[in-house]
Amino acid sequence: MHDENATPAPEESTDESTGGHSRRTVLRTAGIAGAGLGLGAFATGTAHADTPAGAPAASAGTAGTAEAPARKGKTMIGVPFEARSTVRVGIIGLGNRGGSMIDLFLALPGVRVVALCDPVKDKTAAAAKKVVAAGQPAPATYTNGDHDYEKLCERGDVDFVYVATPWDLHFDMAKSAMLNGKHVGVECPIAMRLDELWALVDLSERTRRHCLQLENCCYGKNEMRVLRMAHAGKFGDLLHAAGAYNHDLRGLMFDPKYYEGPWRRLWHTRLRGDLYPNHGFGPTANYMDVNRGDRVTHISSFGTPALGLAEYRKAHMPPGDPSWKETYIESDRTISLVQTAKGRVIRLEHDVSTPHPYSRINSLGGTKGVFEDYPERIYIEPDHTDDRWGDFGKYAAEFDHWLWKEHANPPGGHGGMDYIMVFRLMQCMRLGLVPDFDVYDAATWTAPVPLSHASIKAQGAPQAIPDFTRGLWKKARPGMDSEKPKQS
Structure with missing residues (x-):
């Protein structure tokens, strides 16, 4: 069982489970395996002969736009919370x-x-x-x-x-x-x-x-600084971005004291695509005002063989361990290219099964220059010349988000961005403000989970990403780059 006082590793992801749900997880996931991934009209064609249980039918390519079902209620775009004192x-x-x-x-x-x-x-x-x-x-x-x-x-x-x-x-x-x-x-x-x-x-x-x-990760200090610089035009016209979740989780996934039960590892037996796109996709989508003037239209994904977890198991798990009954199909590394309506490109990566340093990549490029993280470095004109990276820290005073200026040393994990996220969310609820992101962002940032799997099964054929806003993406509106409220 998890130690109830345990905290995630310094750079661990934000998906930690309640161990008590692990038995139900195994049972319900098995049910998902029989039902498919709900691609429905958004994936056409028939499944390959080696399609595993639980995989959607592979698409021969969806060059068109996924049709949105009719709206059943009014949009939640721009809808504020109800103000409350507590x-x-x-x-x-x-x-x-x-x-x-x-x-x-x-x-x-x-x-x-x-x-x-x-x-x-x-x-x-x-x-x-x-x-x-x-x-x-x-x-x-x-x-x-x-x-x-x-x-x-x-x-x-x-x-x-x-x-x-x-x-x-x-x-x-x-x-x-x-x-x-x-x-x-x-x-x-x-x-x-x-x-x-x-x-x-x-x-x-x-x-x-x-x-x-x-x-x-949308509330990371670097991510929020890059966002404000992008909105100020420091990168010129935006062209490309990249985000990832590249994090060696092999030891944790086989540790019953960390992930109580095999629930996370079992997803590697059912899907081949990007299981965890949100950490990379959320910030890069924000840079490009996705759902706020631009939208993502298609995703093409490619995956390597699935070797890492099996090799780790062979080296570390004793004979008779339940994991020996598992067959891993999740690509050790997935690489996805996402196209936007304005022609921009976002690259997403996912790798939790091979040895490598932690990286979310977190890159943004435009007609005036580029930022790259891990380690942080920047090159933008006219500030930098001679092909030499510049100091990203010099932009802190002007472009750090007000949340990070107000909370210079926030408590909590992941460098303080957990606290910044919770503080801002609760502030929006108390003051009756519109949240920084909404259900349309949630659906967009997660759509690569099923769609990257379908694309890999179709040898990289592009899959249409639904317009969850049903056309309202065309209108510019505020997002993460918020103004500090007059009330506290």
């Missing part, structure tokens, strides 16, 4: 991620944690002690099986539900929250199927509740 939060999932993020919710004024849910009672009890130690009333707890989260969502004293559970549970939990009148924020990815992404968009519009992909 935000009452319910948390579902108290493993590594949820068990550490609760500290950030408790650190904020005007926020109360009123309800907790995890089938592992020890985790829930430990989290409840944190709430009381912070001077708040003891929270209600829900530990009675896999569906007790529904009772948390039904409570009348919860304004916002935070979901930090295994991936295949995200859709059901977000759906339950919205159907019960709650705004909901979900760790990455928000769902695993294209039909589920459309369902969340429709449900958000119908219930008038925000459904948010809590992409912490």
